[in-house]
Amino acid sequence: MLSYRKTLWALVIVANLAAASGVQAQYETVFPAANQPFTDVNLENYDFQWFAPPITEQYGQDTIDPNTGIFFEYHRLFMNVSRSDVAPGPYDGDATYGNRIDVGYMTEDNHGWLISGWRLDGPAYNGVNRGDFNSIELDRTWRLPQFHQGFYIEPLMGLRYAQFNDKTSTINFVQNNMLLGQLGGRIFSHRGQWTLEGTVRAFGGQNWIFRGDQDSYSAGVAGGEFSLGAAYHITREISIDVAWETMYIGTGVGRDPFFNNDEDMTMTGVAFGFTLNR
Known part of the structure; x- marks a missing residue:
């Protein structure tokens, strides 16, 4: 048997x-x-010419298509971070700096991947507003056919892990660990040597909050991210750009080291940097 x-x-x-x-x-x-998903990245078919003259024709006309292949972006962030509800001047915010890196690819079949990460090193005001923020995300992306007036839309869907450490109190700190699912997209249009673009993401998930060695609990998190900017192409595949960047978490953020409160949080400011082949 x-x-x-x-x-x-x-x-x-x-x-x-x-x-x-x-x-x-x-x-x-x-x-x-x-x-x-990464077997269709065929670098041999991509004609990288970093210092070729910039394209001035509108995308979608005269057989000029948006870039494909691997791309890279770096931005320096100058952000304002909102304060806790129990901090002095709770409706004020404080300035800090950070960095953002985006890397990914788009195939000639109009689908790809995006990895995006950014970090804020502050703010750094003891007793008022002190902390740091980290975020990393992985997104599946697509490029839809050209829309009216030469605009393109690239939907995205993915996962994000974000961490905010509130160190405002000198007695204890609060650590937020957020695992988020997100949906969004990027819209852009090329005019002359300029590319106008905007991105939007909506996310939601769970936040595991640790208040030093005192307490731990979890809360639901929901929010979104928005940016609007312009890039000037120095060459065909190198551009410098500036954008207004805002992230808003509407609920579920732990900041007060003594009470189990769920707060909102806003980070908004300017991103300035350069882009390769996007």
Whole structure:
């Protein structure tokens, strides 16, 4: 009986593996690289010419298409971070600096991936508003056909991990660990040597809050991120740009080191940097 059961299970496993292989092969035929998303990054087909003259024609006209291939962005952030509800001047905010890096790719089939991370090193005002913020996200992206007046839309869907450490109190600190799902998109249009663009993300998830060694609990989090900016192309694939960047978390942020409060939080300011091949 034991030998029979072993033989039966072996046949079941082999049959399932064979069926799974057939389904996977069919799935990859319809959606190439669906299970291996980075196999379609073929660098040999991308004609990188970093110092070629900038494109001045409008995207979508005269066979001029938006860039494809790997891209990279760096921005220096100058942000204002809101204070806790229990801090002096709770409706005020305080300035800080940070960095943001975006890297990803867009294929000629109009789909790709985006990894985005940013960090704020402050604010740094003891007893009023002190802390730091980190965020990393992974998004699946698509590029839709051209819209009216040469605009393109790139929807995105992904996951984000964000951490805010409130160190305002000299007695204890509050650490927020947020795991978020998000939806959003990027819209852009090329005019002359300028690219006008905007991005929007809406996110929600769970926040695990640790108040030093005193207490820990969790809360729901919801909010969004918005930016609007312009890029000037120095060459075909190198541009400098500036944008207004805002992130708002509407609920679920722990800041007061003594009470289990759920606060909102706003970070807004200017991002200035450069972009390669986007």
